[in-house]
Amino acid sequence: MNIYIVIPAHNEADAIGKTLDSLVKQTHLPKKVIVVNDNSTDNTAEIVSQYTNKHSWIELVNNTSSNKHIPGAKIINAFYKGYEQLDEAYDIICKYDADLVFPNNYLQTLIKHYKADDRLGLVAGHCYIEKNGEWVRESLTGKDHIRGALKAYRKACFLEIGKLKRSMGWDTIDELLAIYYNWSFKTDDSLKVKHLKPTGKNYVKDSKHLHGKSLYILRFGFLLSFISSAKLAYKKRSFRLFKDYITGYLIAWLKKEPFLIDKDQGKFIRKFRWKNILKKIF
Known part of the structure; x- marks a missing residue:
């Protein structure tokens, strides 16, 4: 190959x-x-x-x-x-x-x-x-x-x-x-x-809202985006990052940023992510 x-x-x-x-x-x-x-x-x-x-x-x-x-x-x-x-x-x-x-x-x-x-x-x-x-x-x-x-x-x-x-x-x-x-x-x-370099070590401040924006344009919806942001911010031990992520999501929502995927793909992805979340809980 x-x-x-x-x-x-x-x-x-x-x-x-x-x-x-x-x-x-x-x-x-x-x-x-x-x-x-x-x-x-x-x-x-x-x-x-x-x-x-x-x-x-x-x-x-x-x-x-x-x-x-x-x-x-x-x-x-x-x-x-x-x-x-x-x-x-x-x-x-x-x-x-x-x-x-x-x-x-x-x-x-x-x-x-x-x-x-x-x-x-x-x-x-x-x-x-x-x-x-x-x-x-x-x-x-x-x-x-x-x-x-x-x-x-x-x-x-x-x-x-x-x-x-x-x-x-x-x-x-x-x-x-x-x-x-x-x-x-x-x-x-x-x-x-x-x-050799931990993820995000050299990212500039300009990128602080990009994670939240990406959740919006990938059609996660607000609740899934909230959970995803909280989880990642917790792993990085930073509440400030959580605020940045949610702010990024809301900015993208207000600007009506174009989505990267279609409605059917978005529906499938949300269903798949909720299924995994519920599986971990129960």
Whole structure:
């Protein structure tokens, strides 16, 4: 199976070399890797060039965008800048962050899972961050959720869900739409990926309302958005974040921001999320 990987990278000079080292050492090498240097002001491009000179399957693409580190559209726009350089000969397409260190058998294990189940649309390991000298699972979300940092899609699933949405929340809507179209997804506990920078560490203040906005445009409705915001803010131990999330939702509602999904998809997603909430309660 051909694996294509796109890595958006904004000022990742201290991490991108470690990420590429771990991909070069894979027991099953990717067919293509494109690193999108997304308006970096450090020497990210120079470091990537050292790898493109040694490995023909690694390519550098430069992109001009905002110099702010904002989640959502900026990252996905950079992903598409790389994706547009690819041909259609892939079986698996991956969007990976530029600060990950993969175990050597990572890609080979993904292929094993895909070959075992024709309806498996997404599969990944888990992100681990370093705390007090130990690597622990980054637990901002449940273990069954595939983090936005390490998404890998079967081609047919990727195309059927409409690829990736240019909005914060894209890494939730992809899984929900996969379920909507009768695809499954899987996380493998044995695949421990080192995440060198905890999620959100460098996000600027401009992004504080984006989570709430994403819940609105994904048609969660206010009550589900309230619960989701409270849960995430609790995990981050910040009531201020909860206020920011709800404010973002209300701003999007007042502005009547356009939805990312249609009414039927929204109805399905709300029903699915309520089912999971009630299952956990009872």
